[in-house]
Amino acid sequence: SAVISQKPSRDICQRGTSLTIQCQVDSQVTMMFWYRQQPGQSLTLIATANQGSEATYESGFVIDKFPISRPNLTFSTLTVSNLSPEDSSIYLCSVGQGSIFYEQYFGPGTRLTVT
């Protein structure tokens, strides 16, 4: 399986600022995904990051709040903008592998606390 790293591993940010999270994969992958896990909750898909095209956002998530970049097949960033305490969560990237992308492997996550 692919080795996925995320930076930063954790951060504490002030309300109103932004945080950019990086996701790096050790091999080329077609599909990358970003998830949010609010405290004590399950994972919710934010968007699918596609290389060469705009990200596809899920209902309830908008590009202005969660802009995503995917400059190549091994790297993606998620920015969480205009932070509020409700954005305090773990943010995870995952990659789809296999001929039909059905196996998803996750990065270690970024723990964000907004004060």
Add this chain to the structure above:
Amino acid sequence: AQKVTQAQTEISVVEKEDVTLDCVYETRDTTYYLFWYKQPPSGELVFLIRRNSFDEQNEISGRYSWNFQKSTSSFNFTITASQVVDSAVYFCALSGSNYKLTFGKGTLLTVNP
């Protein structure tokens, strides 16, 4: 719409006990995949298994086993002779034709020594 239900919010067992985590799913797709992930206290999500909708064979991997029954839309996970290191949150997930994962709410398993 896809849905995954993990009715057990928390389970507590004593080491060496067997424990089964339940997962029930809903989907309109004829081809779909089911997954189990483990999330230890460190927070990382660890892939455990994937099953496709055409393969109802049960699977065993060491102390772990999975029972997939399409007739009841269930994909249950059993840990035999549980150990303290098994303590974690376990998520069942489903993906269909759109490749997107839908997660259940998770089951917190605590294995006490």
